Amino acid sequence: MLLVFHEYKIGVLYLRFSNQDRVRKEILNLSANTVSNATIVGLNATFSYCNVTVTYTHPGWNDTIHITIYLPPNSTWNGRFQGVGGGGWAASSGAVSLLSPVASNYAAGNTDAGHPVNTASSASWAFNARNDLNIPLLTDFASVALNDLAVAGKQLSNAYYGYGPRHSYWSGCSTGGRQGLMMAQRYPTAYDGIYAGSPAIHWPTFQVAQYWGQFVMNQLDYHPPTCIFDAITAAAVSACDNLDGVEDGVISALSLCNFDPMTIVNTTANCSGTPVTIRVKDAEIVQKVWEGPRTSDGTFLYWGLNRGAPFEGLTNTSCTSLTNCTGAPFSITPDWINNWVLANPTFNLSAITLDEFTSIFYRAYTLYDYLIGTDNPDLSEFKRAGGKMIAWHGLADQLIYPNGTVDYYQKVEARDPAVRDFYRFYEAPGVQHCGGGVGAAPSDQLDAVVDWVEKGLKPDTLAAVTTDGEKHRNLCQFPLVSVYKGGNTSLATSFACETSF
Template sequence: MKRQILALATVGITVAGAAALYAVVDRSNDSAATPASANAFNCSTFQIPAPDGATVESLTARNVPTGTFQVPGSPPLGGYPVPDVPAHCEVTVTLTHPSANDHATVQVWLPESGWNGRFQAVGGAAYAAGNIGGVATAVKQGYAAATTDAGVDTTGLDTTWGLNSAGQVNTALLENFASRSVHELAIVGKQVVNNVYDQAASYAYWNGCSTGGRQGYMEAQKYPSDFNGINADAPAINWNQFEVATLWPQVVMSEAHTYPTSCEFNAFNQAAVKQCDPQDGLADGLISDPGRCDFDPRRLIGTKVQCDGKEYTISETVADVVRKIWDGPRDANGKQLWFGLPTGADFSALTAGVTDANGITTGSPFTVPAQWVSTFVQKQRSFDTANLTYAQFDRIFQQARSEYDSIIGTADPNLSAFRDAGGKLLTWQGDADQLIPTAGTVDYRKRVDALLGGTTRVDDFYRVFLAPGVAHCALTGSNDMTALTDWVEHGKAPDVLRATLTTATGQTVSRDICRLPFVSRYTGDGHPASPTSFRCVAP
């Protein structure tokens, strides 16, 4: 079934290219859940107990007929229709916290008929804590679904809420965004389900990508009993490391006084794919194991590139800029601070620049990390991140970790409580993720393995799948929620995920996505577009 276009993780990805973050669930599994009686549906105002430390400011309920839901806002996070949303009860609960003067809204939609007995909470994107379009789609799939705005920005691209009138960080709203509101969403959502259907949901699931992925990991780390299953994709964990590190390409270009053209950047990716693509046994435009790709950017020095009617010659300086971007940020002593842009990932979002009438180019940093640094780290909304020096970058990187790791870092590898609660955590991420380095997710999984007894034991409750050639939150045709449901409700742990991939030449292929630590390899025969022509092997 075709996936609906939902919230994207950040700007810089087209709506068409980033298609849905929420997979269609195979309804054949519905027997595992307990649907409500049609007579039990009660869409009316009722009272629910407030979560600890919160007060319920208001609760409203209304019946909404079948129709098309127009997601509010502008693309890519809004401004698109979700057709054929079934008749449902829309419950809106507003919470506040003592002395915080906040107003966090939870919306719960509950299908009037055809409820599959499950509750699904939907995650946010960038600085939006939730996604109402994802709720509409989940309701179409039979879920009682919910999301929260955490009392902060709902467009995803505004952090004016981050500082109060005195220029100080709004710690209450940051706590909402970081962790508190998602936990309260779980509590309130389940209570609403119980009131409307007169019975509890059989299972509770989390579903999100990027910020939504980070929220899912925060739940597993901090509130391990909230959800039976968590689908947390391309997760924005290690928040302070990766967020600041995505400014590194701008720092490198500024220090080198060199801003390569998009054609030059593309030439390096094309050369890397050409060299490393065949390592999996088939030259199909996909690098199955980017970690083994050792393409040296210096090989292109002197190569001529045609771009918009102009010819460029790859210089040693340009090659060094690319090398440093792929390598990732390092401090003055050469110690690696975080991971760089994955080989083969698109450069454009993190290397954008603006050229004036005199032909002078300056950097145009990606807005999400730029706002994190200016608002929360520097506490000056006007702070310019376009021309940071290496020394400034190092200082900001360390300051972000020192001030905010304990609040929003989402990097704690101790998932023992989640494991003991019987939870299952599933993650996929594109190997060509241009916004969140895939290596950071792999590093987190390795730290969990080291803490909790090794890969085999951790695989019992937590699995990661890496998709060759896939950009940020852009995996299509995935059966991730189906796989998670089977795992939670039937004990069938997924060895692969089925998905649709697009090669470097634009060809669409169906492929089984391997779980860590395995990688895809061509069997030597069979049609290259068929998933049966590949197997998952140890790297």
């Protein structure tokens, strides 16, 4: 039974929120207008849709949230609703992210979760007028506004078309991937199918772990130009590329790659035409970044970058010359630590000790894992609801450590050995964050979710292609790996999924 505490009407559109999440809502405004002859760059077609904006608040939270829903014409609607995720600190990627779904005849929606669409910073909303941490807005971002979107999107679709939606889907990568996992964990009946790419899982702690490379450089008081890191990464790829039997610029057999950066100390890197000698400190930084953060007694805290992943994302430096460089942290990391963990926006992270780094790591977990950790391995309710989920992660991801996603999947499997009946995970060798790099990235992952939900077609592999369109692969269902069997290495048919290389 739907428990209704607020209903808003405009024309033929009605919106009713359930109190299943026990957070009251009050609609402030609902508007709609028709958009005709919309286009997408690269798509030789025009389309029209109804643009609906819902503005509402959770009384007592002092939030104002905007949900945007695009509704294609009744004559073309495919009967599905699609929730679309965001990136970084942005709960959505803006209205433009809805164009592709609506052009494919989905009713589609996203939410700003009550704060500006700014991927890099939470500074404008982290603190309220009393200078207290704005936990309600973080809660919106973490989970509550995501379920509100599902409720609103499906009800508005039903009101507009007079039926359906027959099925609903979530699509997102990075923060969008985290959002997908959150829906499966906390709102298991919201979506029939979920695509969760490169998920920002373990948000409280991995955000601290992202600072590890900067911390290591600060400890050594040494910040090399990125061309040094590029040279060491290239040497690792060269040493480990053919461990899978194919030389393609990709480290696929990461478990077999033991390249030691110390082996190229005193060789030179080409820095824009200038030879620069690789030093012991360079190799030390790289090795520690690959290992990931550890405590003073060597206790594991979190995973590091995989060999072959670029250093520019997290262990970046800014240089006025090859000998005058400073650290350039990934913006979300100090934002998270200073604003949310320490509640001190002006704190100088560059001066912390290893014990202080460790303390920050554990404090972040204690304060926020319950709210935004997104690492609950119990997906039994999602399974019982008939949900299906596909996740993938690029093994050369330079921002979110792939082993965090691997660890989560293994924990889900430990609870439910039949996990592949409803949740499948795929690794993408050589692919960077949500795409890019020299590896092959998935090309039709949401379609695979739809086929699984609606046709019962279990996706043993995911079709993938390189950014230049030249090489095709079938990503294997974890823990299987793609093994070369002979023939043209650009064709997916030349590989097979097996247990080991």
